[in-house]
Amino acid sequence: MVEWSVRTLSELTENLDARRIPIKETDRRSGPYPYYGASGIVDYVDDYLFEGLHLLIAEDGENLRTRKLPIAFLADGRFWVNNHAHIVKGNDNADTRFLLYALLTADVTSYLSGSTMPKLTKGNLNRIPIFAPGKKHQQAIASVLGALDDKIELNRRMNETLEAMARAIFKDWFVDFGPTRAKMEGRAPYLAADIWSLFPDSIDDGGIPEGWTVGALSDVANLNPESWSRANYPATVDYVDLSNTKWGTIEAITPFASDAAPSRAQRILRPGDTIVGTVRPGNGSYAFVSAPGLTGSTGFAVLRPTKNIFREAVYLAATSKENIDRLSHLADGGAYPAVRPELVAATEIVGAPESLFAAFNAATSALLDRAEANKLESRTLAATRDLLLPKLMSGEIRIKDAEKIAGEAA
Numbered sequence: 001m002v003e004w005s006v007r008t009l010s011e012l013t014e015n016l017d018a019r020r021i022p023i024k025e026t027d028r029r030s031g032p033y034p035y036y037g038a039s040g041i042v043d044y045v046d047d048y049l050f051e052g053l054h055l056l057i058a059e060d061g062e063n064l065r066t067r068k069l070p071i072a073f074l075a076d077g078r079f080w081v082n083n084h085a086h087i088v089k090g091n092d093n094a095d096t097r098f099l100l101y102a103l104l105t106a107d108v109t110s111y112l113s114g115s116t117m118p119k120l121t122k123g124n125l126n127r128i129p130i131f132a133p134g135k136k137h138q139q140a141i142a143s144v145l146g147a148l149d150d151k152i153e154l155n156r157r158m159n160e161t162l163e164a165m166a167r168a169i170f171k172d173w174f175v176d177f178g179p180t181r182a183k184m185e186g187r188a189p190y191l192a193a194d195i196w197s198l199f200p201d202s203i204d205d206g207g208i209p210e211g212w213t214v215g216a217l218s219d220v221a222n223l224n225p226e227s228w229s230r231a232n233y234p235a236t237v238d239y240v241d242l243s244n245t246k247w248g249t250i251e252a253i254t255p256f257a258s259d260a261a262p263s264r265a266q267r268i269l270r271p272g273d274t275i276v277g278t279v280r281p282g283n284g285s286y287a288f289v290s291a292p293g294l295t296g297s298t299g300f301a302v303l304r305p306t307k308n309i310f311r312e313a314v315y316l317a318a319t320s321k322e323n324i325d326r327l328s329h330l331a332d333g334g335a336y337p338a339v340r341p342e343l344v345a346a347t348e349i350v351g352a353p354e355s356l357f358a359a360f361n362a363a364t365s366a367l368l369d370r371a372e373a374n375k376l377e378s379r380t381l382a383a384t385r386d387l388l389l390p391k392l393m394s395g396e397i398r399i400k401d402a403e404k405i406a407g408e409a410a
Contacts, residue, residue, distance in 0.1 A: 002133045002395065003133065004132060004133045006129050006131050006132075009128045011093065012130055013089065014088060020049070020081050023035070029046040030044060032046075034075065034079045035080045037082050038061045039058060039063055040073060048080055050078070050079055052077075053097070055073075055074060055089060055090075055096050055099055056072065056074070056075050056086065057085060057087075057120070058071045058084070058120065059120055060114075060118065061118065064112055064118040065109070071104075072100050074096070086122065097146055098139065098142040100142075101141070105389060141399065144392065145385055145388065148388075152378045155381075156378070159248075162367045162370055163367070166367045170316040170317070170320075170360070173199075174313065177208065179199040180201065184202060184203065195359045198353065198355055198359060208350055212352050214350060216346050216347060216349065217303055218345040220306055220314060221304055221345070223301060223303060227267055235258055236258065237261050238254070239253065239265045239294075240287075240295065240300075241262075242299045242300065243285075245277065245285045245300075246285065248287055249287060250291075261295075264298045265297065266298050267298060272289065273304050274302075274311075274314050274315040274319065276300060276318050277299055277300055278299055278300065278338050279299045279336050279337075280328075281328050281331055281338075282325070282328030285299075286324070288315045288372065290369070309354060309357045309360075309361040312360060312361055312365055313361075314349075317348075383409075
């Protein structure tokens with residue numbers, strides 16, 4: 001029989017707040033070490049204050065009230081912390097990672113001060129009650145939940161690599177014209193012969209490969225091709241909002257009955273579409289659509305490739321850092337700076353022969369498809385973690401049963 005008891009956070013942690021040192025942005029020297037604030041990494045600096053696994057807890061900010069982001073998170077390795085995040089680690093009675101999960105399920109509302117800007121003082125932080133078993137059992141709980149989070153993080157890092165590979169090929173072929181320039185300089189081919197032969201061997205007066213043209217995404221994709229109307233609106237929709245779409249990932253899909261769906265739930269999405277948020281485009285509300293049956297916000301510009309061979313090129317051109325920066329600079333309006341969807345469709349892309357786009361599709365489709373499969377797996381893992389989290393933290397489910405459920409999801 002596992003015994004649980006309620007103890008305060010101060011009884012379970014060593015507090016290291018006194019060692020925190022904020023650095024003004026103008027005084028920071030860029031380096032390899034993460035610089036943490038209330039909600040995560042805010043910069044990278046050339047020195048560190050802490051080393052090893054620690055638990056950071058937001059000290060101030062509206063997020064303490066809204067909890068749109070986790071109020072506690074782990075930092076490992078070497079890093080720096082400013083004075084907007086408390087820093088603690090578990091003492092002899094507590095596992096640091098268990099404390100993270102305990103705080104993620106804790107209601108801290110009554111421990112906040114400040115009517116305008118919520119603040120969690122060190123004194124109030126120390127008073128937060130934690131319902132916990134013995135340390136060995138804490139470690140077992142943290143192991144189950146941590147394995148799910150570790151796999152999600154692994155998928156995230158893998159996806160960064162996959163997308164970077166696809167972007168590098170796109171930039172070389174369609175932006176820097178690497179193969180054409182290599183031919184002009186007499187360098188050896190670095191692509192398969194059948195692909196190499198598709199590139200011209202000279203650059204024209206306009207600075208693009210001979211025979212190519214300067215075009216726009218509207219040449220190879222249709223803008224906002226389908227929307228629901230009153231006549232055909234389905235009984236339910238699986239809705240994708242801007243707020244749940246971040247930097248290439250649809251983080252949440254919300255089901256709605258037709259009479260409860262937001263009025264902006266209008267855009268019909270199909271696998272292969274690219275969606276780009278037109279409101280505050282600098283927020284990175286864009287993604288590649290891989291799942292069927294989704295409905296997007298009218299805040300998205302939906303780009304549907306006219307042919308399958310264009311789908312990767314459309315996504316990579318529309319969502320390149322340079323283009324997101326361009327859209328961000330073009331956005332106008334007061335509270336909600338936005339761009340017209342037509343500006344997204346006007347994104348420049350070279351008009352190369354279709355045979356080259358077909359070769360690009362063959363070279364990169366597996367990369368994006370693998371990344372999308374990882375995202376789907378991560379959503380399943382996150383749902384399993386969120387299901388198990390309250391049950392494990394309350395002692396409602398046995399470790400052995402939780403391990404079985406987690407194993408089936410992984």
